[in-house]
Amino acid sequence: MATNNELKNQLAEKPQKQVAAGQLGLKALMNTPTMRKKFEDVLKDKSDGFMASVLNLVSNDSYLSSTEPMTIVTSAMVAASLDLPVDKNLGYAWIVPYKGKAQFQLGYKGYIQLAQRSGQYKALNVIEVYEGELKGWNRLTEEFEFDQNGKQSDDVIGYVGYFELLNGFKKTVYWTKQEIEAHKRKFSKSDFGWKKDYDAMAKKTVLRNMLSKWGILSIDMQRASISDETVVNEVQEDGFIIPETDEANQRKEAEPINDTETNENVESLFDSSNPPLNK
Template sequence: MATNSSLKNQLIEKGENTVNIQETMLKNLMNSNDVKSKFTEVLKDKALEYMDSVITLVNADKELMECEPGSIIDACMIAVSLGLSVDKMLDYIWIIPYRRKANFSLGYKGYIQLLLKNGEYKAINVIEVYEGQLRSWNPLAEELDIDINSKKSDAVIGYAGYFEMLNGFRKSVYWSKENMDAFSNNNFSKSDLRWGSDYKAMAKRTVMRNMLSKWGRLSAEMQKAYSEDLNTDTFINGN
């Protein structure tokens, strides 16, 4: 089997465009014994199905297709190690293209999945708060009063997070839309397009991550996911 470098040179000589070159290189890498064995080691008989989902993910994203194939494999392997699907419909994780490199990012639904799997959490959730629903929020005592049935419009005024552990410990948090906008503007650069393409998902992720980092109990697996998530933010917004 040709190396990635020699294969790329062959494709360039044939006059293939960049997208076709990257697609061929990715498929070549995915079909290598080394990559197959990595997926199979974790996923067993579900490895080929998962690998097909990786190809589907990349084929549906032009910018991701232009990323270095090795970085795509590395990002997806992080998801594999955490037991999370790369299916965009599930919204557990994001594979973020940036400067021709694919980067793993954990969505708020991924945080929920990992925490429930941890076995120490009875319930965990994060929601949009619409106009009319917020009765009161005491940031000192962290007392939150929301009436879901009092929604007046589709205008989102904030985001609320909540978790309860099996030992009885509970935590509620609330971020106003103004606070979330300020956080986004101060901590994320214009290079991070996630806030523009899916603001609500990023806002929920922010609430979830902040809440857990301060008050949650994180397993070794959850700490790994959290660290990888932070690394992606640092890479995208620190350049």
């Protein structure tokens, strides 16, 4: 797959096209033979439906329709390479406006979908915790006491995430509403998603942090994490995603954990020949 400049050059070289690629509207840009082939190479027979959904998404969003068409296309290409729909009502992935450009955003359902595809997870979930439901939380032992019948109001006080790998490793994390807010202020460049669906963004925050620190990240999950909430500059032939330079250094939360490292770490926890040191 090509960079923005390469795509523009390829389109501009077409003798029948007198308008520069950068000046084409989104519909004209996506209907060029070059661009159609890009999506067909990735999505095969699903390309027409996906491209139509992108055009429909933009036509119904005045903010998104005012962004640079090429950034909409590259964001859509990220979603296509991950085989995730961009229908905002589904919650898997979004294309959102940010400072005159479009950026790709992965929804919490997208994280769950990619994790399921990896074949490494036995269970994975994240839920909101309402006032009265939390009975106790030990950060060290990760013991979470939950009373699903104790709900006293519709006020959400936090979010709990959980996963279990096929090898038996388990992880539980709990974020208070205050911790979510602090993270939002520190890392979110735009309030767009938070204003649209606060719970969905909060759940995504918990999942992304939990999986990137303790989960097994497939190649698709790593690519999605790199491109999440960024303006994408390039989607290469192998699907590797390169964000714009000024976006790449904005948010660094945790390094991806590869399969080998995670399995070795988990096995060491149960290695009787390597007991913990006494202090």
